[in-house]
Amino acid sequence: MEYSLLILVTPFVLFLLLGLTGHKMKHHVAGFIGTLGMGLAAVLSYVVAFQYFFVIGKTGGIFKELIPMSFEWLRFTDKLHIELGILLDPISVMMLVVITTVSLMVHLYSLGYMHGEKGFQRYYAFLSLFSFSMLGLVVATNIFQMYIFWELVGVSSYSLIGFYYQKPSAVAASKKAFIVTRFADLGFLVGILILSFYTGTFDFGALTANNAELAVTSMQGLSFMGLSIGAWAMALIFMGGAGKSAMFPLHIWLPDAMEGPTPVSALIHAATMVVAGVFLVARLFPVYLFAAPEVLTLIAYIGTFTALFAAIIAVTQTDIKRVLAFSTISQIAYMMVSLGVSGYGGHDGVGYMASMFHLFTHAFFKALLFLGAGSVIHAVHSNEMKDMGRLHKYMPVSSITFFIACLAIAGIPPFSGFFSKDEILAAALHHDKLIFFVMLFVAGLTAFYMFRLYFNIFWGKEKEYDNHHKPHESPALMTVPLIILAIFSVFTGLIPFPEFITADRMSFAAHIEWGTVAIPSIVVALTGIVIAFVLYAKGSEKPAQIAKSLGGFYAATVNKFYLDEVWMFITKSVIFKLISEPIKWFDRHVIDGAMNGLAWTTQKVSDSIKGLQSGQVQLYVWAYVVGSLVIAALVLFF
Amino acid sequence: MSILSFFVLVPVLMILFLFICRNMQQIRTVMITGASALMVLAITLTVMFIQERAAGADAEMLFTASTVWYPSLNIAYAVGVDGISVAMIALSAIIVFTGVFSSWNMNMAREYFLWYCLLSVGVFGFFISVDLFTMFMFYEVALIPMYLLIGLWGTGRKEYSAMKLTLMLMGGSAFLLIGILGIYYGSGHTSMNLLEIANNLAIPIEIQRWVFPATFLGFGVLGALFPFHTWSPDGHASAPTAVSMLHAGVLMKLGGYGCFRVAMYLMPEAAQELGWIFLILTGISVVYGAFSAVVQTDLKYINAYSSVSHCGLVLFAILMMNQTAMTGAIMQMLSHGLMTALFFALIGLIYGRTHTRDIREMGGLMKIMPFASVCYVIAGLASLGLPGFSGFVAEMTIFVGSFQHSDTFHRVLTIAACCSIVITAVYILRTVGKILYGPVQDSHHLELPDAAWYEKISTLGLIIAIAAIGLYPLGISELISNSLTPIIGKFAII
């Protein structure tokens, strides 16, 4: 399977090619090369997936970990060294497929969407860099390799969010995204340090072998502030994941990240990079489960809260990309919850399976939603819902594909979201009733806000469109990816996931629990859709009245519960005003002052005694004579 | 004559040739030829060193040579290199080379380059010496030209800064002299040879207790150890571009190298006993420097404080006293030297065009000078530790190495030092966002030209070096790590 290396090398070479020589190329040439390369990577990863899942991966009923290649990159100590390699196991192969597919769609779509933009080549170079880093992240053989690519995806995300670098809001958003995730990465790094110190390895294989025996035994009996040291390490590593995956309270960067071009939001901030945190937890799942079960519970609760919180905010946002951003946060939280409530073997591990399943389906329908939104934005040149309405008749393809995606995310059978969400709810039901009911409610909210979005854009009232710029359907380069993704959104739910991806890598038979989970969730989702239909399909005045009756709560929701302001306060007032400014003052006045003071004292002292060295020889003689007389007298009389 | 002596000889010859130069053309020819010769020498040395090692030469130092030049005090011109010195010499050669291109259009060029070459003599001499006195002499030779270079060719409050820098560093070298004398007499057998003292003689612990702090502090001042770092922001802000490059890139490394080679190497017992005091100071340096940089508005101040933070990390890792952390420290010296030289080259480039270094007065430079701006972004990303550049490799080696320390106190300090990576991101992105992105602030800037060819050589050379270390760190890490093995043994015995 050595050819799997090509999946990584292709985008990297493309990045170098486009980054170094792109500015000399014509736009469409650069775009074409980028897309073609990504197509190659996609085909290769399909081949790898087929080979792995159906030909060589499974031996004795278990999917093996394959390491087709690996080399030493840096050696710290005899035990700790960073290797760069490729690890193929069910989840990494699945991620390869997801990333290359969505990336290819985005490459294709961008040919139309970004047409004529300045910096088109740069855009494709960074897309390639991102694809490379993300692919490197998922095939990492050890936690440090993951950290390396983790940082690289962060940087490519930074560059792409700040693509319109002359727009101050885009620059601010990119900065915020990088710094918030960097802060989370600090936790990740410290977690890695602690984990590797006790276990003496970075290697995923060694860490997760035999139910994470290594981590369990090496960190026994050590505790700090009531939690075992293993739990601390894993919690800190989860912090890194929470930063990338936008879990509360580190989610604040994601809505702002929508400043980037829409296809970028689809690729990075919906389908791939933001699920890196989920992937990280899934990768280390045995360690979490056996060495730090407390943390897993914490993850479940943080996830539950984030899901609810983000869904509530999504209901009131008016910028369509922000609605989608909050919906992304909420859906990723679903995946986190699912991991949090999961057990290990057989049917206990349904949560793990469901999480990966949802990750898979979500990637396609959320990418579709974003690309659809991009298509709409392309047509009306605005992100605000109030500028849209009745677009169905102008852009039918976008409308229908968007509708399919909405059904998928709302969890209506037989669309893909239904199957994955259903498994998550089932896992939650068997673990914790509270989580189950909250998540069920969130499912209703999801259906409601998605259809609010849909009705507002494509139905509702006709708006005054400029005659010169009548909205029109996007070009084929943009609609074809939409259609392909729509097909994925419809059918990926039918894949028998428990056959392939499970916590213990052994297949089990999952079944849909119609009575306790599926029927209630469908009912809740339908209720949400109906409410959205009543309120928004005809463009009535009711939503405004409801908003008014909610008063402060509504205002708080629109302002995202003022969390941005809180973070702003922390950075601006605490870091800048309370730490850095005083340090600056201290440095200039106390430390430097002490140095200058020393110089000043020296100068003053020498000033005050320099009168003695007057240059008047007569004075010196006088002092000399008097001095010798005094000494003579002393010698004579004592 | 050993190959090492050429490193001193070439700059001396350059000085002689500069005297007979008549015009700018000739001066540039001399400088480029000389700097290239140094580069070639450095590459040759590296290759030769690796070959010798591969051939089984297992002496601690290779290419050793010694000529007594003051017999009654046992002072010799003794040279020798191990992997660490080779790395440092290579770094110096790169920076001297790129520095020449960064000072392409200097007024009073001949005098400028005279001092520049003298500085190079000191720097190279320091790294090749294994005799304490000769080392100290070269150290002073490197410091003095700094005063004139800043005082005459600087900008802003140049006299003040030059004076401050020189006085503080001279104050440091007074401590250093005490330390060297302490070692000289303390070892019982009046010898100045580092290797002899380290391997055959033992300095009693009572003497070490006061000699170690003096020596460490003496070199620490040059390594911007808190609270003796304040010369660095003022000095860098006033110095001309190439001098800043050389100073932050190489001269500050003299401090780290000296701390390691003299203080730690010769007095391991005291280092074990008193290291924690300096460890706390360096820990403060790391975080303090980063926080200070966050609110600065002058580009050079930002970079100077960032140097305080990064050089603090060097001393921090040296004091961790294990092989991984020390390897990281040396790599951080290399990486910081290259990065910061790149930064100063770019700041000089920008300042030369916009005539301001205040980040509030600039904006949107990416549109105006794309080449320089992209380089600046790369420098920034390297500085905040992006994988693929040298900073990441060095910092991670330091963090992982430091965290392997058996003592909890050291591990907690390591976590505190890790925090600097976030703060670094804050100030780097703040600067990049302010000056490169956003709308163009000053319409006069619109006509500014992008980097000229000589500036491109200088920046690209540094970027290639940074990326080379970042992409293939194993070679250099092994080179350093192997040289550390005999040294680390001294700490393990205790």
Added chain:
Amino acid sequence: MIKMEYYLIVSTLMFFIGIYGFVVRKNMLAILISLELVLNAVEINFAVFNRYLFPGSMEGMFFTLFGIAITAAETAIAIAIIINVYRNIGSINVRKINKMKG
């Protein structure tokens, strides 16, 4: 024969008068004259001690002659300097010669 003490009294008086003059006078010529007094007092001492204490040898006398020669040379140089100072600043008051002071 005159007692040695009388010579010494004279030379001591000369010496201290010279010192006094050297310290208090501001005129460079006066200072030079005072200096001559001091030197001559010393030379008297040399001669006297040689004559009274070591009558057999002549070193003290030689030294005196040597001293006289040096004094003459010194006076010549000093007067040359004084003349030049006078030409340059129009005064030979030592207080006014402070142009070279930092």
